[in-house]
Amino acid sequence: MERHFHEEFKGLREKLFQMGLLVEGAVEKSVQAFLSRKMELIEEVLEDEKLINQLEIEIDEKGHTLFALTQPVAIDLRLLTMILKINTDLERMGDHAVNIAEKSKYLISQSPLAPEFPIEPMAKAVQKMVRDTLDSFMNENVSLARKVLESDDMIDSYNDKIYMDVASLMEKDPQTVRRALSVLMIGRNLERIADLANNIAEDTIYLIQGKEVRHHFEGT
Amino acid sequence: MDQALSLNLPKLTSRRILWNEIVSDVLVRFFALIPLSALAFIMYMIVRKGAGTITWHFLTQMPLNGMTEGGIFPCIFGTLAITLMMILMALPLGVAAAIYLTEFSGHGMFFRVIRAAVNNLAGVPSIVFGLFGVGFFILFVGRNLDHVLKTGMLFGQPCMLWAAATLAVLVLPVIIVSTEEALNAVPQSQRSASLALGATKWQTIWNVVLPQARGGILTGAILSISRGAGETAPILFTGCAYFLPRLPVVHLFGVIPIVNPFDQFMELSYHIFIMATQSLDAVKTLPIQYGTTLVLISLTFLLNLTAIVFRIHFRKKMGTVSI
């Protein structure tokens, strides 16, 4: 039977998705700011982050109210806990986007570095993960969530590559250390975003199947 | 552990306890058998000696030959007529009193006084009712009515009206108590439901309480009829006749026959009494006595049976009321 408060659950879930879209946009904009050296995008990211923080608080409060008023069990309980967890994860993603934007801001103000780092393909992969993870949550798509989990290794290898590239650049030319470190930080932040997307994907699988897949729990 | 248990075992099955059980069991059964065998003996005697007398002729004819022959039709007629008249008087009064006691009086002093009065009324010997009937209904009410209405000697004489009224007073406690029980058995929640829908107290009583108490009230009415039909003493001086050559019937407008409440009447239980004690030939009329007794007992049995059937029927119906 559909209960009257399920409507509120649905609303909360949609609100969370809205927040996800904002985060997704912020990540994309921050990466674009770095790639195409556009200062105005950085401003937008900072604007977005404010909204994201605001939404986090709103969703948090509403979630707690729903806990208090509906005493959810089973799927309702999983949904509500997961919404609150994903809420935190998304907010953290927003913070990482801001970090990327800030490093980009510094890099834009400096002359560009000569060698190409694999930031663009990595960012693409991360954005796809974020996007897929949100879609899998919203559409309760387990297979999509599993695909997100699989792409984590790829991100790690990108990150390693950036690390190696940055290290060799710094060894060659100490003038580049500050800029190179910024690039390293961008890669590092992207990797963190991918981790958080991973978390959300795991939570989504738990939400739908009630099955624990965190920390490679599955199969043990 | 085991040893302690085995030491206790003989005590548990000691002969003393077993004997006590058996003795008390037998005694209880024996006492229960006394009324049963008494009833069985009486019934056996009456049926054996009375069954032969019961014929169509016996049930439908007037007594003949100084009541040593013929039937007992006037007695059956009189019994039916007087109990009917009695219940018509007693039921509305009794139900009204019970409604007052359960629905209106609360549980104050007045309620307790009335309850005590009702209970005491039930304990008064029936001959006292008979004398009360003469003193109150005939001599006081009747004579004064005659005096005021200038009706000569209509009310102020023994007749069916006063006999029925006396019986009505006699069975009033039966009706009040059984109606009270029936009303109290209607769950309070039913009254609340009705009141909360905007019904007045009377609407509630009429539409909800009384319909649900109907079974209990009817049972009480039937039991009181069977009680009234068997009584002799209250009608002894108030309207019963030794012998009447006619039925107590009057023709309204000269055509419609109705029971005449101002006439005297013959009655089954009284008929048995006089046949046994004041008959011209008590030995010759013995079959008539047994026959009449059988008819009377069958009548009251039938009424009691109806009451029981009613009670079961309505209890079943009430059982489905979720309280």
Place this chain on the structure above:
Amino acid sequence: MLIAEENQGTREKIKMGTRTLAGGVLVDREDVTLNPVKIFSQELDMFYGSVQALHGITMEIKERAVTALIGPSGCGKSTFLRTLNRMNDTIPGARIKGSVKIDGIDIYEPGVNVAVLRRMVGMVFQKQNPFPKSIFDNVAYGPRLHGITDKAVLENIVEESLKKSAIWEEVKDRLDTSAMQLSGGQQQRLCIARVLAVDPEIILMDEPASALDPLSTAKIEELIRQLRKNYTIVIVTHNMQQAARVSDYTAYFYMGSMVEFGETRKIFTNPVKKETEDYITGRFG
């Protein structure tokens, strides 16, 4: 599929820099704080003989909202409920001080017709109490009392009331059978239909689901949320979760006094009084 497509739209919008948060709004329990006051009890004291059962209850109950009364047994919540349709009048020795106003009219004024009041303020009891009559006659009981005899009109009222109480589909083919044959939950919804049939404005519910199984309870709760759109509902419940789920306002009673009264979401997330907190968290006593 549809959801995904819609998402795509929102997604595009956001990428194009439209940062309005239209869509995906948080659905709140409909705000009733601006609704007018329907019942106003002021400094209400209630006595059973020499025992004081209520102490100075002052409370504003909003129209078209659900107000829950909670508190331990004997705290006066049911007594208070029964002052609102003067059901306490039937108890000998009951008397009140102070006032209860409905739409501004003091219902304890001498001129008030209690029967009319009780039509306006319907009541559903703890234990379902249908009359041992047919389903139809149960619902038609009230309207008949109030003088409606036309068969077609009665039929219409019965159907409407049964529909409003979400039981029509279950009983429409057996309106002539005894109400006693329905299940407990159905009987309770029938009792609600019986109340709706006299067209009340306020419905008082005295632990309406405490004798029912969980599914029937859920049905009653959903029904309460439905009815709230058109009726002012005051519900007494021992089940705090129920109060949280169905009500807009909650009042916590203790020892005949109202300890705290406020919006349900506030009471259940952050009550002002420590006593309330102790009670709703089960730390009481």
